[in-house]
Every structure is written in C-alpha cells, then in structure tokens.
Amino acid sequence: MTVWTVALLALLYVGGLFWIANWGERHADDRLIRKYGGLIYSLALAVYCTSWTYYGAVGTAVTRGWDYMAIYLGPILLFVFAQPFLFKLLYVSKKQNVTSIADFISARYGKRRNIATLAAVICLIVVVPYISLQLKAVAGSYQVLLGGVFDDSQVVWYQDSAFLSAVAMAFFAILFGTRKLHLTEQNRGVMVAIAFESVVKLFALLTLAIAVYVFILDTDQSAIRAFTEHSIQQQEKLDTPVLVEFITKTILAMVAVFLLPRQFHVAFVENVSHHHLRHARRWFSGYLLLVTLVVIPIAVAGMQLFPGILAQADSFVLLIPSSMEWNALSIIVFIGGFSAATSMIIIATLALSTMISNDVVMPGLLKSTKQKGMSHDYSLLILLVRRTMIIVVMGLSYLYYSIFARNYELAETGLLAFALTIQLVPAVVGGLYWRRGNAYGVYAGLSVGLVLWFYTLMLPQLVNAGVLNSDIMQHGLLGNGWLLPTSMFGIQLDSLSHGVLLSLGFNTLCYVLCSLLTNVNLQDRLQAVAFVKPNLPINHQDTPARRIRIHNSDLKILLERFVGAPRASECLAEFGRKQQQNIQLDDLPSVGLVEHVERELAGVIGASSASAMVNAVLEGRQLAFEDVVTLFDDTTQAIQFSRKILFSTLEHLSQGVSVVDRDLNLVAWNKAYLEMFNYPEGMIRVGRPVADIVRLNAERGLCGPGDPDEHVEKRILHMKNGTPHVFQRVRPDGRVVEMRGNPIPGGGFVTSFTDISDHVRAVQGLAEAKQYLEDRVQERTQTISEMNHELLAEVARRRETE
Secondary structure (H helix, E strand, O other): OOHHHHHHHHHHHHHHHHHHHHHHHHOOOOHHHHHOHHHHHHHHHHHHOOHHHHHHHHHHHHHHHHHHHHHHHHHHHHHHHOHHHHHHHHHHHHHHOOOOHHHHHHHHOOOOHHHHHHHHHHHHHHHHHHHHHHHHHHHHHHHHHOOOOOOOOOOOHHHOHHHHHHHHHHHHHHHHHOOOOOOOOOOHHHHHHHHHHHHHHHHHHHHHHHHHHHHOOOOOOOHHHHHHHHHHHHHHOOOOOHHHHHHHHHHHHHHHHHHOHHHHHHHHHOOOOOHHHHHHHHHHHHHHHHHHHHHHHHHHHHHHHOHHHHHHHHHHHHHHHHHOOOHHHHHHHHHHHHHHHHHHHHHHHHHHHHHHHHHHHHHHHHHHHHHHOOOOOOHHHHHHHHHHHHHHHHHHHHHHHHHOHHHOOHHHHHHHHHHHHHHHHHHHHHHHHOOOOOHHHHHHHHHHHHHHHHHHHHHHHHHHOOOOOOHHHHHOHHHOHHHOOOOHHHOOOOHHHHHHHHHHHHHHHHHHHHHHHOOOOHHHHHHHHHHHOOOOOHHHOOOOHHHOOOOHHHHHHHHHHHHOHHHHHHHHHHHHHHHOOOOOOOOOOOHHHHHHHHHHHHHHHOHHHHHHHHHHHHHOOOOOHHHHHHHHHHHHHHHHHHHHHHHHHHHOOOOEEEEEOOOOEEEEEOHHHHHHHOOOOOOOOOOOEHHHHHHHHHHOOOOOOOOHHHHHHHHHHHHHHOOOEEEEEEOOOOOEEEEEEEEOOOOOEEEEEEEOHHHHHHHHHHHHHHHHHHHHHHHHHHHHHHHHHHHHHHHHHHHHHO
C-alpha cells in the first residue's frame, strides 16, 4: 500500500468525522439524539480506549498475560459499584458550573487561582506522555501498513511519520476543538463524532478477532486455555508479586476513567442528564468487556504467527491482517487505530486548552484589566490561547516521544500518566466527603505527590534515556541507599506499585495533616459545605431508609415550624390517604414520607433549603454556621428568582396592577398601571400610603362623582376588611375602567385595573343593533298585519258582491 493511499484514507476519515460532528451539532435537539443520548454518552466515554488499549493491550497480554485486564477491570468496577459517588461528583460539578478538573478543585478549595494553576500543570504533565503514546501508535501502524515493521528508529523530519502525525493531529484538534468561542458551551456534535469513533474502534477489533478465530486458530484449540498457559509462564518469570501490581493497575484505571482531563470533560462537563450515568453502567461496561475479550484470540494468533518478535507485540493488531494479505481488513484496523488516537487527542486538547484558558490565562488578564480600569473584548485572544496551547502540547508530546517513548511499550507510557493522575484523588475525594480538607492541605499534598512521582517513576526513565547520570539509581540520593528511586525505605515492589504507593501515600498524609493543622476563612468553609453536603435529592442520598433513626413525630415537628400545626397534621394525613395506611407518630418514616415532607417544605422555603433542613433532621445533627449561611444563601437565591418571575409576569400583563401590604402602603405595581393613570413624577414609590393615591385619583375625577374623602374612606374600608370588590368607573375622557380588588392571605390587597372601554362600546353597539332589529321586526310585523287586514277586508267585500 502506497504512502498517498494511507494519507488519503486518513483524510477521508477525518472529513467524515467533520460531517458527523456538524450533523450532530445541527440535530442536537432532535428526538433521535435525545432518545439515544445515554448510548451516545456511553460510547463517548469509550474515548478512554486509546491507542494503548487498541494496540498496547495485545502487547501487554503477550508479555504479562492476564495482567492486561486490570486496565479494563477498574472502570467496570467503578461504573457498576460506585454510582452514588459518580452522581455526587456530577451533581456538584453541574451546580458549581465547573468546566474542568482543575476548575473543580479550585472551586472546592476557596476558588483559589493558584490551586487551579497547580492542578492545570499536573494535567498538562499527564496529557503529554499520553499524546506521545498516540503518536507512537499512529507512527508504528503507519509503518506496518506500508509493509514495514513497528520501527522507532531516527529518520529525517520529513520522513518521520510521528512528526507528520503530530502536525496533522494538531491541525485536526484545532479544527475540532476551537470552532466555538464559548468555553463552557457543550460540544454535542463533537460528542456524536467521538461516539462514532468508538463504534469504529470496536468494529475493527471485533472483525479482526472473528477473522483470527475462523481462519488462523485451530478449531480444536481453546484460545482461552492457550492464553492461560502462556500467562502462567510469563508470570513465573517475574520477580515481584503479581497480585500487588495487578491491584495497583486496577486502582489506577479506576481513577483515570474519571480524573483524566478528557474523561472528566466527557463524563461531567458534557453530561446533559444524570440518567446517562445509569446507561453508562450498562453500555460502557459492556463495551469494555467486549474489548477485553477480543484481545485474547488476537494475542494467541500473534504468538503463533510471530514467535520471534514477541517484543513487538504492540504491532500484532496490524501485523496479523498484513501478513495474511487481508488488505480490506488491514485498512479497517488502521482506521480503528487512527480513530483511537484522534478521538483521544481531540478531547484531551479541548479539555486542556479550556482548562488553561479558564483557570490560568483569563484570571490574570481580568485582574490586570481591572487594575487599569479598562474593558476589552477577549474573544479572539481566548481562541488564540486555546490554539496556541494545542500546538504547545503537541510539540511537547513529540519531544517526549523522541526522548522517552521510543524505548518503552505503549502500556508503560500510559501507566506513567495514570500514576500522576492519581495524585488528584485526595483533593477530589477528600473535597467531596471531608469538610475539614482545605487549600493548604492540597498545596502540600499535590506538591509532595508530584515530587515523589517524578523521583520514583519519571527519574528512572530519564536515566534509561541517558538524560541523567545513573549513579542515583545505584547509590540513591546523596549516596543514601534507603533513598533509591526504585526501593525507597527498603520497600521491595515492582516499580509502578512502589512509586504509586509512596507518592499517593505521602500525598494523602500531607493533605490530611496540613488540613487539620490549619484554619481557613469563611469562604473556604462555605465552599466545603457546598461540596460535602450538596443537598442531593432524597433518592440519591447515601443514607438509606433502614438507617434513618428519627420518627414520624420528628418530621411533624419540623413541618409545624414552617407551615403550622394544622397544615402539618393535614400533610401527614394526606400522605396516609394516598398510601392507604395509617401514619403512626412513633413509627420510623419511609423514604416516601420523607420526600413528601420535603416537597411540602419546598413550597415554603424553597427546594434547596428544604433539602438541607430534612437532611439535618435525618442525620440527627444541628446545622453548623456554614450550613446556616448556605441555607440562607440558597433561600435568598430562590426568593430572588421568584421575585424576578413575579415582576416579569406583572410587566407582561395588559392590565394595570397595584399591590399594597398589610399597612396599606404601596409595594408593587407594573408599567401598565402607570400608563393608565399618568401619575405625577415621584408620586408612585414603594411605601406610599394607598390613601394618598386614591385621593389624587378622586380629585382628578377618576373615581366618579362624589366627595373625594368619601371615595378614600370607601376604598380603605374595603382593603382593611379584606372585602373583594368590583367597580366600573367612567372617566372624564369617556374611558371605562374596571377595578377588581382581592385580599392577600396574611394581609395586603391586590387590585387590577382593566380598560374595558372597547368592551363597553361593543356591548352598547350590540344593544343598539338588537334594538334596531327589534324595531325593524316590529315595523315589518305591523306592516304585514295591516296588509293582512286589507286582504281580509277585500275578501269580505267580494263575498258580499257575489
């Protein structure tokens, strides 16, 4: 296959992705997209399956046996058994409007810019090795498809397929990831395209596995039995405990599937419904299970066909169809691998550029602009920053590939990124479940974790690549043997488990100790409450009904505080009638009753405040100061929102409306009211006694004939007594206004003023038309009657004549 053929195939595929992305963007609100939104979301999550899993999983299976399954097992366990955790993370992310993992950590710990910058730097370091992994995979598959081998030897730049791939990928990422200006806007079209790429990857692997099973493997041979025997042989060659390394990789994968920048972006930023998490539990887990199974026949076939190049097992996925001269299948497999790389790079660069723009660049620009007192349109600068970041990241990734990744398998490079990602776990998990965790603990934990990750995992790579002297690997730091990078403190484990254990362990220890030993301000404490106690819906709380230790009487007392004793009793009785059961105050409440009480409270103090109060009662705790502030903040927001709705509704009414309080002072009105009465400037204001307004209208003759004092006394008496009334007044200009007054529960009065002049004229016109018709009918009847009498007289005369 020629070079131009391969390049043309890649370009055609990317062009197809653009068409799919544009189609998905245009039809984002279509019924079909909404109906299968959960499936699209689950397939988009499969961006987790990069070139590492596409090519590297087979390589790991050949060299380490069953150990390859850990990368798939971790995400499956998370989505199957940790749905409450994922939902809480999603709920908080949406409520706080976070746009990246760095934004999430910053928002939790006092919205500090420095924390966002530190997290963004860590994410940048994570993404660079991962993208270099994609470059290695694409370059290798390119060489295999051209009839060569999986070769990483140095060549001139214009013949370096990895360099050309980096340039092309940067171009594709800019086109896909920076088409929109709004950083927080969801990219529905891109998600549809990524979901399609996941289908392509799975289809390619399944097709290859079926072809291998049918045409290469013996029908009498069990692929699983052969692979199991090979796995046992490979694990016997290892010096370190296999189980410890397997558990470490499983935990790393479990964390990476929601903390890698691209995974967080897809799982939480692009999520449009919390129900999609439940769909992912089934579809995404099933996807990973299928990918896990297809690796086995491909690995067994590769070992049979290429027993002499097991060290290059990463290339078996492409070598098998190429050696069998399955040209069509070779193209499909190449497109699948290319798809795995492009989807990862597009989403990773999109998430990272958004992170850098939002959390690093823009805060500095806004701060400098505020100091200079200038306003500026940063839209073009934001796009430039995002595009520049994509180019910088791709450049760093190619540099990393050139120095390090050539010498390592795909799996080793990916695990290095996973090991750094797990350093974010104390900040994220602690931020969701531990109120005492604070910014100083995050600073200390992330800093120590990053240093130990570099020393125990990155430093050996630098030494092996010849960048650093190997003395430190032999004698330890400053000649101390107990500080050897691969066996600190005498711990004898595999290098990955050793590095993860030390870096994550000291990270967590520093996070906890510094958080306990330092105090933070009120803003940090309020943010902690918002993340740790986010007032989840009842059906998503961690406290099941069987753990509730309060009684129905406690809920009744809570209701009485807000709605009064009669309404509280009525509320419980109403629930009992609906459920056809007798509510006993000494019984434990059901989840249904708790939800019913919360809905009743929500009508009084707002949904968020009601949830906070019910949660406090369920947990048997007093509201702390931070809870009270958060409660009032949520209630204030609910009141302000309700007030906005009220005033917006009033302004859109065609009738004039005025509202007075229990002291008969004006508190609200709308524009139509002012236009209808044309009050003098300054007359209408909040707190103006309504008696003054009635007197002014009476003196202008707008209340009809009579003494103004009598009109004032009559109107005020109606309002004081809370008497509903309806009046019609004919104004001096001939307009007719209908006034309808109704009392407000708890005191006050609302009056509407409707100009019914047209209606009155229409009624008068109908009455006149009716009278005219009646007169005409009577006139015609009289005429006919007279004619009838004349005819009768004429008939009588003729009879007499005859």
